[in-house]
Amino acid sequence: xxxxxxxNAHLIVMDDRNTEFSDGGxxxxxxxxxxxxxxxxxxxxxxxxxxxxxxxxxxxxxNTHHHFYQTLTRAVPAAQDANLFNWLTTxxxxxxxxxxxxxxxxxxxALAELALxxxxxxxxxxxxxxxxxxLDDEIAAAVEVGLRLHASRGSMSLGESKGGLPPDSVVDDxxxxxxxxxxxxxxxxxxxxxxxxxxxxxPCSPFSVTSDLMKQSARFxxxxxxxxxxxxxxxxxxxxxxxxxxxxxxxxxxxxxxWVGGDVWFAHAVWVNDEEIKVFAKHNCGVAHCPTSNMRLAxxxxxxxxxxxxxxxxxxxxxxxxxNDGSHLLAEVRNAMLLSRVKEGITGFSASxxxxxxxxxxxxxxxxxxxxxxxxxxxxxxGGAAVLGRKDIxxxxxxxxxxxxxxxxxxxxxxxxxxxxxxxxxGQPVNVEYTVVGGKFVxxxxxxxxxxxxxxxxxxxSAAKRLLTN
Numbered sequence: 001x002x003x004x005x006x007x008n009a010h011l012i013v014m015d016d017r018n019t020e021f022s023d024g025g026x027x028x029x030x031x032x033x034x035x036x037x038x039x040x041x042x043x044x045x046x047x048x049x050x051x052x053x054x055x056x057x058x059x060x061x062x063n064t065h066h067h068f069y070q071t072l073t074r075a076v077p078a079a080q081d082a083n084l085f086n087w088l089t090t091x092x093x094x095x096x097x098x099x100x101x102x103x104x105x106x107x108x109x110a111l112a113e114l115a116l117x118x119x120x121x122x123x124x125x126x127x128x129x130x131x132x133x134x135l136d137d138e139i140a141a142a143v144e145v146g147l148r149l150h151a152s153r154g155s156m157s158l159g160e161s162k163g164g165l166p167p168d169s170v171v172d173d174x175x176x177x178x179x180x181x182x183x184x185x186x187x188x189x190x191x192x193x194x195x196x197x198x199x200x201x202x203p204c205s206p207f208s209v210t211s212d213l214m215k216q217s218a219r220f221x222x223x224x225x226x227x228x229x230x231x232x233x234x235x236x237x238x239x240x241x242x243x244x245x246x247x248x249x250x251x252x253x254x255x256x257x258x259w260v261g262g263d264v265w266f267a268h269a270v271w272v273n274d275e276e277i278k279v280f281a282k283h284n285c286g287v288a289h290c291p292t293s294n295m296r297l298a299x300x301x302x303x304x305x306x307x308x309x310x311x312x313x314x315x316x317x318x319x320x321x322x323x324n325d326g327s328h329l330l331a332e333v334r335n336a337m338l339l340s341r342v343k344e345g346i347t348g349f350s351a352s353x354x355x356x357x358x359x360x361x362x363x364x365x366x367x368x369x370x371x372x373x374x375x376x377x378x379x380x381x382x383g384g385a386a387v388l389g390r391k392d393i394x395x396x397x398x399x400x401x402x403x404x405x406x407x408x409x410x411x412x413x414x415x416x417x418x419x420x421x422x423x424x425x426x427g428q429p430v431n432v433e434y435t436v437v438g439g440k441f442v443x444x445x446x447x448x449x450x451x452x453x454x455x456x457x458x459x460x461x462s463a464a465k466r467l468l469t470n
Contacts, residue, residue, distance in 0.1 A: 060120025062384025065317025127154025315384030
């Protein structure tokens, strides 16, 4: 039996009671939390003791949407100022040159960045497999880094010749997609508490797969007990595409192909109306909110306040590293809070373009409740766990996985901050001092503990350069 004692931290449990300890800690045995409380109430010894005085400790962040391979095509000049559809058509030909080693290397780069930002569980959506690439390449890379992985067997089958957006060179045969999906589920999927790898079925989007593949994937996922994921309602362009091709708005189309339920979550879901929000709530669908990517591609602002009011599970995602150009999940927490406040500023006074001071004050006190730092952290922890359908992560409670991160408050950027928890959201995002997954260090004293960062950067830069020069 191995044990780890964490003590003297400002501990944020993120439970239903909003428990916080100013001098708290955790006692961890075999990767799970066995005790939570004040330092004086915990055992005094363990196999390893971690004194985190002056640090904030929170549950590990949960990333609900990403495309690891896109770390290879960040800030590509031709795609810097494009909206979603133009951005995709610019990058598809570059992605078609990706090799299996590129999938491995880019996965480690993305997961390393995520770990340094406090992430302990990541869902990735890999939907193209050029030149013999497989989801296995990603899974092998993740095992070395040490983060929990929800590996989505994404797919594209609707090429340009059939009215889809992607070129035919990056789409696959649907029988092959389903056969590979079954292989991956049988080989890797682990539904048990504390699992490190789970498989997700994830046809890419309404404009890149057929209706038949959507329906067959849903049947397959429910037969084998895995979750479903896809992009949905990211842009107005997609809305028009769905109306013209399927005769439905995106959410209506999901209902048509049996893609609603507690085993489904959607990336983005920006362009939805009130009735469609009710559909998500009724069927317990989840949403991966990707604020930075939505700003980067000028896609819009998702109605997060309305989702949460309706009871829809919402988590955070950094999205593809070529539509965010970073994989910093703590930065996503901050942007989720700030973008929510921007939306309130846009809509809060819509009924009266020039409200009087008294009207403004009344609305500030009443309707315009701004997202708080702790609410944003909830999205990044328990919200993400709920979206992925996991009850073993998201909070630091007895019986849950020992997944947490620690931020050192003794930094210049936190000087003068009066609330240690809000400090890490309101302040500029920093790299964390520790990230622990299942009681094992992935980041220790601010450095990656499982991979060589310098060598990884060299490999990654070499691969990225090759893709743009060959």
